[in-house]
Amino acid sequence: METVAISPLAGEKLNVIADVFSQAITGELIGMSNFASLAETIDDPHEKMEAVEHANSERMHAEGFMAYAKKHGINININLAGEYWGNVRRQFLHYAKIKDFIACLIIQEVMLESFAVSMYTDVGNALGDEAGELFLSIADEEKEHLEHSSDLLRAALQEDPVGFVARFEEIHFNCMSILAKFTAATDLSGHCGVCNGDCMKGSLHHIDLDIATMRGNALALYARALDNIGIPGEKSIVWIAQLPA
Amino acid sequence: MDSTTACLDFAAIGHQDSWKNITRFVNGLRKPGQERLSDDTVKNIFAFLPPTEVFKVNVRSVTGATINGVYVETFIDPDKLDARFGRHNLAKVLEALNHVEKMGSKVATLGGFTSIVLEGNLDLLQQRRTSLTTGNTLTAAFIVKGVEEAAELVGIDLQAANLLIIGATGDIGSACATYFAGRVEKLLLCARKQLPLQELVLSLSKKQVSVHGSTNIAEFSRRADVIISVASSAGIRLPKLKSGVLICDAGYPKNLEQSLDDSLDGHLFHGGMGQVSGGFSFSPDYSSSIYEYPAPFTIHGCILEAMILAFEQRWENYSSGKGKITTEKMEEIYSLSLKHGITIAPFFDSAGCWAPLKKLYA
Ligand SMILES: NC(=O)C1=CN([C@@H]2O[C@H](COP(=O)(O)OP(=O)(O)OC[C@H]3O[C@@H](n4cnc5c(N)ncnc54)[C@H](OP(=O)(O)O)[C@@H]3O)[C@@H](O)[C@H]2O)C=CC1
Ligand SMILES: [Fe+2]
Numbered sequence: 001m002e003t004v005a006i007s008p009l010a011g012e013k014l015n016v017i018a019d020v021f022s023q024a025i026t027g028e029l030i031g032m033s034n035f036a037s038l039a040e041t042i043d044d045p046h047e048k049m050e051a052v053e054h055a056n057s058e059r060m061h062a063e064g065f066m067a068y069a070k071k072h073g074i075n076i077n078i079n080l081a082g083e084y085w086g087n088v089r090r091q092f093l094h095y096a097k098i099k100d101f102i103a104c105l106i107i108q109e110v111m112l113e114s115f116a117v118s119m120y121t122d123v124g125n126a127l128g129d130e131a132g133e134l135f136l137s138i139a140d141e142e143k144e145h146l147e148h149s150s151d152l153l154r155a156a157l158q159e160d161p162v163g164f165v166a167r168f169e170e171i172h173f174n175c176m177s178i179l180a181k182f183t184a185a186t187d188l189s190g191h192c193g194v195c196n197g198d199c200m201k202g203s204l205h206h207i208d209l210d211i212a213t214m215r216g217n218a219l220a221l222y223a224r225a226l227d228n229i230g231i232p233g234e235k236s237i238v239w240i241a242q243l244p245a
Numbered sequence: 246m247d248s249t250t251a252c253l254d255f256a257a258i259g260h261q262d263s264w265k266n267i268t269r270f271v272n273g274l275r276k277p278g279q280e281r282l283s284d285d286t287v288k289n290i291f292a293f294l295p296p297t298e299v300f301k302v303n304v305r306s307v308t309g310a311t312i313n314g315v316y317v318e319t320f321i322d323p324d325k326l327d328a329r330f331g332r333h334n335l336a337k338v339l340e341a342l343n344h345v346e347k348m349g350s351k352v353a354t355l356g357g358f359t360s361i362v363l364e365g366n367l368d369l370l371q372q373r374r375t376s377l378t379t380g381n382t383l384t385a386a387f388i389v390k391g392v393e394e395a396a397e398l399v400g401i402d403l404q405a406a407n408l409l410i411i412g413a414t415g416d417i418g419s420a421c422a423t424y425f426a427g428r429v430e431k432l433l434l435c436a437r438k439q440l441p442l443q444e445l446v447l448s449l450s451k452k453q454v455s456v457h458g459s460t461n462i463a464e465f466s467r468r469a470d471v472i473i474s475v476a477s478s479a480g481i482r483l484p485k486l487k488s489g490v491l492i493c494d495a496g497y498p499k500n501l502e503q504s505l506d507d508s509l510d511g512h513l514f515h516g517g518m519g520q521v522s523g524g525f526s527f528s529p530d531y532s533s534s535i536y537e538y539p540a541p542f543t544i545h546g547c548i549l550e551a552m553i554l555a556f557e558q559r560w561e562n563y564s565s566g567k568g569k570i571t572t573e574k575m576e577e578i579y580s581l582s583l584k585h586g587i588t589i590a591p592f593f594d595s596a597g598c599w600a601p602l603k604k605l606y607a
């Protein structure tokens with residue numbers, strides 16, 4: 001006779017999914033706040049309106065994830081001031097305060113969006129079902145943000161190749177170091193303040209994922225974004241090699 | 246890449262033999278004081294990265310001409326070179342090809358394992374703006390000329406010698422077999438698959454030369470005076486060897502060296518390598534962490550082939566397909582290489598240059 005075991009993983013799987021949603025929603029709200037701050041750095045009224053529109057699109061992403069979580073009884077935890085998200089936000093605000101529009105674009109639309117597009121795609125493919133589709137559709141929209149910024153940044157590089165690359169390098173180490181620590185096999189700067197209990201990184205196998213692959217894919221997309229902007233490969237390879245690992 | 250690559254004459258697309266090499270390179274890129282990364286940590290990042298240009302090269306011919314090139318690392322996982330990962334690896338090679346094309350390179354060598362694209366997927370090569378070559382013609386030329394020179398140096402008369410070629414049915418191996426047919430006493434050919442080996446033996450024996458094939462290396466190794474190994478496998482064991490045997494280990498990862506014990510009573514060198522007497526410079530200069538050889542300005546024959554095509558402005562798919570290398574083409578590319586001051590590299594193994602050369606490059 002066939003016996004049907006009740007999977008003890010159901011609970012664990014639900015916990016990981018809750019953490020994944022919590023991270024995604026927190027990230028979207030950081031993005032929303034960043035675009036709202038970005039609007040401050042812009043003088044051109046049309047571009048200002050565009051930044052607010054972007055902030056709204058991130059808000060809608062957050063709402064989409066929240067609605068799904070509510071419908072399926074997933075407990076979410078939002079924390080914009082945790083170790084990593086809070087630091088990324090502080091970095092962004094530093095550049096927003098000095099009205100450095102290009103730096104803001106690099107942080108939000110290249111660095112954060114590379115990670116968002118890549119990780120949402122991995123999660124979407126792993127979850128399948130309705131939740132998976134939600135992640136994949138939001139990944140598609142984030143991809144547009146990434147592409148939109150590449151055009152602007154390519155033009156900025158052409159204007160001043162040496163100055164642009166030097167500036168990018170500074171921002172890379174200020175911001176990507178935080179994301180690199182966040183996504184390392186173990187939290188290199190302590191708990192993220194978003195996951196419930198232990199970090200979800202050790203439990204990703206419950207949804208057929210692992211942090212090394214997710215991080216590798218995200219860094220690969222970031223490397224492709226750098227190439228697309230026109231950063232020479234011999235620079236990006238050094239920048240990536242020097243990140244905390 | 247417009248901002249940095251004004252004029253790109255050639256590109257070399259390659260991969261590393263081991264994670265140890267990649268880790269050494271990556272740790273060399275880290276800032277002083279930064280923690281050294283383990284092979285596993287490096288693998289967890291770099292195995293995912295897209296093909297990337299790692300350094301630029303400026304090469305000088307003795308004619309006074311100079312050319313600019315770039316090395317593109319595919320980050321193909323050295324532990325995943327076999328057929329099971331074919332599709333994934335092919336995707337990386339194609340991405341690298343698109344990359345060098347976007348950079349405007351006029352010719353590119355597909356080094357080592359990346360040449361799979363040129364050997365089996367010729368339709369993928371149509372209408373490319375970058376000419377492509379496996380570099381195997383010059384590699385084969387450097388191997389055969391190197392063996393001739395080394396044999397003279399160690400006092401082996403090739404006319405009277407038994408030459409064993411391991412990997413004889415391969416692109417480079419078959420070129421070497423064809424070259425040496427009639428120039429040695431006996432050709433002993435080895436590969437794992439029986440049928441292609443039989444075909445090769447048959448076609449060579451039509452030329453009235455003494456040629457034998459076997460899938461069992463042990464059968465031949467004890468009779469060989471000279472061995473050329475150009476197989477696509479590492480750790481091949483040679484049970485018995487003649488005293489004074491000359492071995493040209495030209496495959497990657499090194500086919501024989503690691504599995505031979507210290508008691509080798511003979512001479513081994515890494516074949517297929519050339520030396521640029523006009524010199525070259527890397528930018529950034531990674532010559533101490535990625536391209537380190539006992540003699541200066543040493544480089545793989547396959548990469549040198551692209552350089553020579555660039556010096557000669559011959560934008561053609563010089564070596565492509567499999568088993569199509571002729572002795573005439575080997576002589577042609579070899580004489581072009583000499584014209585630009587590119588010669589066979591000084592003989593060396595993992596321990597360094599051969600003894601009489603040691604003083605020269607110490
Ligand atoms: N020095 C340099 O600059 C260069 C070196 N190379 C190296 O040369 C080697 C050959 O390249 P290429 O000719 O293009 O490769 P191919 O794939 O065309 O040929 C490989 C040959 O090796 C044989 N072989 C593989 N494993 C074994 C084994 N265990 N025992 C006996 N024979 C074996 C294969 O036959 P079968 O499958 O039947 O065994 C085949 O004959 C590679 O290692 C490559 O990396 C390449 C380019 C440049
Ligand atoms: Fe978003």
Ligand SMILES: [Fe+2]
Pocket residue numbers: 031058113141142145
């Ligand atoms: Fe976005």
